[in-house]
Every structure is written in structure tokens, then in C-alpha cells.
Amino acid sequence: MIPSSDASGLASELGAEPPPGLLELLTLEELQALAESLAAAKRRQSQALDGALQDALGHVPFIFRGAVELILT
Amino acid sequence: MSVALETRAEIVKLSRVLGVPTEELAYLARAAPEDLRVIREQATDALFEGDRDRLYKLALVSRIIPSVIAARIARWALGPLLSARVTGLLDPAKAVDLAKRLPPAFLADVAVELDPRRAREVVERMPAKQVAEIAGELTLRDEYVTMGRFVGYLDDDVIRAAMERIDDPSLLRIAFVMEGKDRLDHVLGLIPEPRMASILNAAEHERLWPEALDLLDHMSFERQGALAEIAAAENLLPGLTEVAYAEDLWDLVLPVIPAMSEATRLKLAELPIVENRQALAAILDTAGKHDLWAALLPLVEHLPPGPRDQVAGLGATLDQAVLEHIVGLVNDGDLWSMFVPLAADHMDAVGRERVAQIIAHVDVRVINGMADAVQRDGLWPELLRIAGEMRSDQLQRIADRLLKVGLEQRLPALIAAVEQTGLWDTGLRMLGELDPALQQRLAPVASTLDPAERSRVAAKARDLGLLDGLGPIATVLTAP
Numbered sequence: 001m002i003p004s005s006d007a008s009g010l011a012s013e014l015g016a017e018p019p020p021g022l023l024e025l026l027t028l029e030e031l032q033a034l035a036e037s038l039a040a041a042k043r044r045q046s047q048a049l050d051g052a053l054q055d056a057l058g059h060v061p062f063i064f065r066g067a068v069e070l071i072l073t
Numbered sequence: 074m075s076v077a078l079e080t081r082a083e084i085v086k087l088s089r090v091l092g093v094p095t096e097e098l099a100y101l102a103r104a105a106p107e108d109l110r111v112i113r114e115q116a117t118d119a120l121f122e123g124d125r126d127r128l129y130k131l132a133l134v135s136r137i138i139p140s141v142i143a144a145r146i147a148r149w150a151l152g153p154l155l156s157a158r159v160t161g162l163l164d165p166a167k168a169v170d171l172a173k174r175l176p177p178a179f180l181a182d183v184a185v186e187l188d189p190r191r192a193r194e195v196v197e198r199m200p201a202k203q204v205a206e207i208a209g210e211l212t213l214r215d216e217y218v219t220m221g222r223f224v225g226y227l228d229d230d231v232i233r234a235a236m237e238r239i240d241d242p243s244l245l246r247i248a249f250v251m252e253g254k255d256r257l258d259h260v261l262g263l264i265p266e267p268r269m270a271s272i273l274n275a276a277e278h279e280r281l282w283p284e285a286l287d288l289l290d291h292m293s294f295e296r297q298g299a300l301a302e303i304a305a306a307e308n309l310l311p312g313l314t315e316v317a318y319a320e321d322l323w324d325l326v327l328p329v330i331p332a333m334s335e336a337t338r339l340k341l342a343e344l345p346i347v348e349n350r351q352a353l354a355a356i357l358d359t360a361g362k363h364d365l366w367a368a369l370l371p372l373v374e375h376l377p378p379g380p381r382d383q384v385a386g387l388g389a390t391l392d393q394a395v396l397e398h399i400v401g402l403v404n405d406g407d408l409w410s411m412f413v414p415l416a417a418d419h420m421d422a423v424g425r426e427r428v429a430q431i432i433a434h435v436d437v438r439v440i441n442g443m444a445d446a447v448q449r450d451g452l453w454p455e456l457l458r459i460a461g462e463m464r465s466d467q468l469q470r471i472a473d474r475l476l477k478v479g480l481e482q483r484l485p486a487l488i489a490a491v492e493q494t495g496l497w498d499t500g501l502r503m504l505g506e507l508d509p510a511l512q513q514r515l516a517p518v519a520s521t522l523d524p525a526e527r528s529r530v531a532a533k534a535r536d537l538g539l540l541d542g543l544g545p546i547a548t549v550l551t552a553p
Contacts, residue, residue, distance in 0.1 A: 014115040015122060019108040030100045037091045037098075038116050042123045044092060048155060049127050055150035056134070064138050071133050 010035040013042070076106060078283075082250040083109035085218045089185060090116050092154075117188045121158060131155075132162035140167065144174035153182035161191035168195040172203065181210035185219050189226045196226045201234035209238035217246040224260060225253035233263055241268075241275035249284040257291040270303050277309050282316035286325045298332030305337040314344055318352045323359035327368045342375030353380055357387050361395060367402045374411035382419045389424025393431070400431050404439040409446035417455035426462035433467030440474040447475065448483055453490030461499040468499075469506035476503075476511060484518045488530060497533045505542030516545040520552075527552075 007023050013035045060068045083106045088095040135143045147156040276285035317326045346352045360369045403412040416428040447456050491500035531550035534540040540547050
């Protein structure tokens with residue numbers, strides 16, 4: 001068991017306090033691994049979104065493109 | 074579902090959310106499933122909130138472009154993950170219209186990533202035919218966990234349509250991992266009986282009895298009974314019980330016994346597994362751990378002699394409080410015709426003595442229930458065997474109750490049982506311990522006995538030195 005303050009990394013990634021049962025059960029390394037998995041998922045999603053927004057424009061007919069660009073920027 | 078399996082299912086779901094292989098989260102195997110569910114939902118929310126503004130902008134774009142173009146963007150630019158994230162932000166009608174233009178394979182990909190909590194209205198509005206197609210696609214990919222997340226959000230007609238596209242083993246696997254199992258009984262009610270029979274056969278042939286038995290735990294009493302009848306009719310009880318024993322799942326099976334028909338209970342009691350001493354011991358152990366005696370007791374009367382002996386033997390070793398509890402249940406269920414012979418004929422002297430001590434001390438309501446059953450079901454011979462282990466004061470307590478009402482029938486029945494069993498000492502002691510007022514009331518009844526019988530009883534009482542104790546009854550017995 002580790003003090004809950006050591007789980008601040010995971011709480012920060014989650015934007016919420018993790019379940020106390022999990023904090024009591026997992027080692028510091030495991031909590032950090034979980035936090036890192038979530039952080040990596042966020043990064044991947046964000047990068048995917050960057051690319052997707054660019055790609056999306058390519059599928060928008062010229063007539064709508066201006067309005068779509070306005071929304072997305 | 075066992076906690077370990079629930080945890081495993083939650084790890085699969087969390088690995089999807091985090092986009093990592095399941096093995097990478099192996100360290101979570103010790104965690105409680107409810108904790109993992111909470112953290113999965115927190116992670117899903119965090120992923121959504123992290124890009125909320127941009128996802129919201131994408132949803133706005135969908136409002137100003139035709140669905141056909143939005144569908145193209147979803148499929149070729151966003152991909153399944155981002156499409157799933159945006160879905161909950163779309164106008165539901167637009168989302169459904171957009172989905173119509175996407176192939177089932179892509180929608181299946183989206184379903185894997187979709188959080189139904191955030192897209193409830195969209196999921197609820199999806200046409201049955203399209204959901205069925207997606208379900209067919211997900212079945213091909215063994216995506217049981219994904220389908221299990223959606224069951225709680227779909228209408229009956231949609232579920233029926235989807236089930237037609239899902240094979241029997243997959244249905245069992247989905248039900249096993251399904252979220253919101255409080256709805257499982259209702260969903261199972263949508264399955265016609267022939268299909269249920271087919272599903273149970275799949276449990277047998279695909280080794281999915283643990284999954285099938287888990288269903289029982291979430292069913293209404295009536296449906297449990299119906300399922301047991303189907304299993305019996307399909308001759309599936311042997312396989313089911315073998316797995317229940319091997320996987321320690323008796324706690325799921327025993328509660329169903331009261332819901333079974335008498336014929337099915339009989340079949341169950343005659344299964345080879347019941348002849349297995351270890352299996353029977355495990356059944357009793359489970360009944361004790363989970364307080365399932367009330368469910369188990371109706372089965373005992375159907376057991377063959379060997380297993381009955383074993384049940385009696387093990388029963389005799391139970392804690393006093395447990396035995397007392399069982400005697401109370403026997404009375405509540407009017408199971409004396411099973412219990413009294415079990416104790417009398419299948420327990421050894423030590424076991425009989427323990428039962429005798431308990432019967433002698435239970436409350437009056439229970440003794441009265443037993444007394445009625447003894448007379449009604451002709452249990453006097455067996456009761457005498459148990460009463461033979463009682464002390465005088467104990468005998469007095471039950472004798473008064475046994476003979477207090479219906480004297481005209483009960484005294485002759487007692488004498489007949491004494492003659493049949495040769496347990497003169499117990500029978501006569503019982504009469505000797507009666508309250509004098511009751512002996513007085515019994516005397517006229519004794520006078521109606523056949524003269525030869527009166528002489529025999531008197532002679533035996535004299536031989537045993539119990540004649541004087543019979544008071545006014547002795548006077549009648551020895552009268553010329």
C-alpha cells in the first residue's frame with residue numbers, strides 16, 4: 001500500500017481521484033504505469049485528431065470548405 | 074460471474090480504452106472489478122474531456138454538411154476511434170442518418186471504441202436491422218465484451234434482431250460479460266424455448282457451463298425453473314452438474330432446486346455425481362457456506378440410500394446452531410417425512426442423539442409441526458428410534474405434544490409402532506412421562522384397545538418396571 005499522495009500522477013491524468021481500493025492495492029510503479037498508459041492514450045488521440053482534422057477538409061466539397069475551416073480553426 | 078472473471082472482463086474493456094494490449098495491464102488482475110469499472114469510466118471521460126473542444130467542433134461541422142459527406146469524413150478521415158468520440162456530441166437523428174451510410178464493418182469498429190453512456194440516444198435510435206448487422210460483424214470478431222456493453226441500451230425488438238445474428242455460444246459469452254445484469258432476466262425472456270434449448274446444448278458441447286450457470290444467478294425463480302426443465306428434457310443435467318462440481322459452482326445450482334419440478338428433482342437425485350462422495354460433500358459444504366439448506370432439503374428425499382447415508386452422516390456432524398436451523402427449515406417446508414426417517418434410519422446413534430437433543434429443545438411450534446407430520450405420515454416407528462436417545466425430561470416435553478391432540482388416533486398409532494419396532498422401553502417411557510392429566514385423558518382411549526393388545530402392553534410394562542409410571546393407563550391395561 002502507498003500513500004494516496006503518490007497517486008497524484010494518475011489522479012491528474014484522470015482528472016479525478018482514482019478508486020481508493022486501487023490505490024491501496026497497486027504499487028507506486030503500477031500506478032505510474034497506469035497513469036502513463038492513459039497519458040499515452042491521450043497523446044495518441046490528440047495526434048490522431050490533428051491529422052484527422054486536416055484530412056477531413058480534403059473530403060469536404062469546395063462549397064462547404066470555407067465554413068468548415070471557420071469552425072475548425 | 075466469478076470475481077476473477079469479472080476482473081478479466083474489466084481489464085479487456087480498460088485495455089480498449091487505453092489502446093494497449095490486455096497483457097500490458099496484467100498487474101490489474103488483483104483489482105476489484107468495480108474499481109476497474111470506475112477507473113475505466115474515469116479514463117474514458119478524461120480522454121473525451123482532453124479534446125472536448127476539437128471534438129465539439131467536429132460535431133458542429135456535421136451539422137452544416139450533408140450526411141453523405143459526414144459519413145465519408147468519419148470513415149476516411151476520423152476513423153473508428155475519433156468517430157466514436159464524436160458520436161455522443163452529434164444530433165442523434167443526424168448520427169443515425171450518418172450511420173446508415175457506413176458499412177457494418179466500420180460501425181463495428183466504432184462500436185468497439187464507443188462509450189454507450191455518452192451516446193445513449195444514438196444507440197437507442199439505431200434501427201434493428203443495422204444493429205443486427207453490426208452484431209453479426211462483432212460476433213465474427215469474438216467481440217463479446219463490446220456487445221455486452223450495449224445490451225442494456227437496446228430495445229427488445231433490436232435485441233431480438235441482434236440475437237438472430239449471434240450464434241448460441243456467443244450469446245452465452247456475451248451474457249456472461251454483459252453490463253447491467255439486472256436486465257439479463259428480461260433479455261432471456263426474449264429468447265424462445267427452442268432457442269434456449271439450443272443455447273444449453275451449446276453450453277454442453279462448447280464447455281460453456283460456467284457461463285450458462287452464471288445466467289441462473291441473474292434469473293427470476295420462474296425462469297430458473299423453466300431453464301432447469303429444459304436442461305432435464307435435453308438430458309443435460311449430467312454435464313451441468315459435473316461442471317458445477319469441477320468448478321465449485323454449486324452455489325449457483327442449489328438455489329434452483331426448489332424451482333424444479335418433482336420429476337426433475339428426481340432426475341437430479343439419481344445422477345452419477347450424487348454417488349460421488351466428494352461431490353456430495355462439496356454440495357453440503359456449499360449449502361452450509363451459503364445457507365442453501367432450504368434449497369437442498371427437498372432433494373434429499375429423492376436420494377438413493379447410499380448418498381442418503383452420507384448426507385445423514387455429514388449432517389450429524391454439523392454445528393449445533395446449523396442443525397437447529399435445519400430443523401426449523403424442515404418444519405417450515407413440512408419436510409418431516411424426509412427428515413425423521415433420515416435421522417432415524419440413516420444416522421448412527423451419535424447422530425440420532427444429536428437430533429434428539431435438538432428436537433427436544435426446539436420451540437413448541439416446531440414440535441407441534443413434527444407431531445402433526447408424525448401422525449399424518451405414519452412416522453411413529455422412526456420417531457421412536459430418535460426418541461430412544463432422549464432423557465426423561467426431554468421425552469416428557471415431546472410426549473406431551475405428540476399425544477396431546479387426536480388421542481384416539483395417536484395412542485393406537487404409537488402402540489402399533491412400538492409393536493412393530495420392538496421399542497417398548499421408549500414407547501412406554503414416553504407414556505410414563507406424560508403429564509398426569511394427559512394420562513387421565515388417555516386412559517379411556519387405552520380401554521378401546523384390543524384386549525390381547527392391552528395384555529401385551531401391560532406385560533411389557535411390567536417386565537420393564539414401567540407399569541406404575543403409566544398411572545391411570547396402567548389401571549386400564551391391567552383391568553380384567
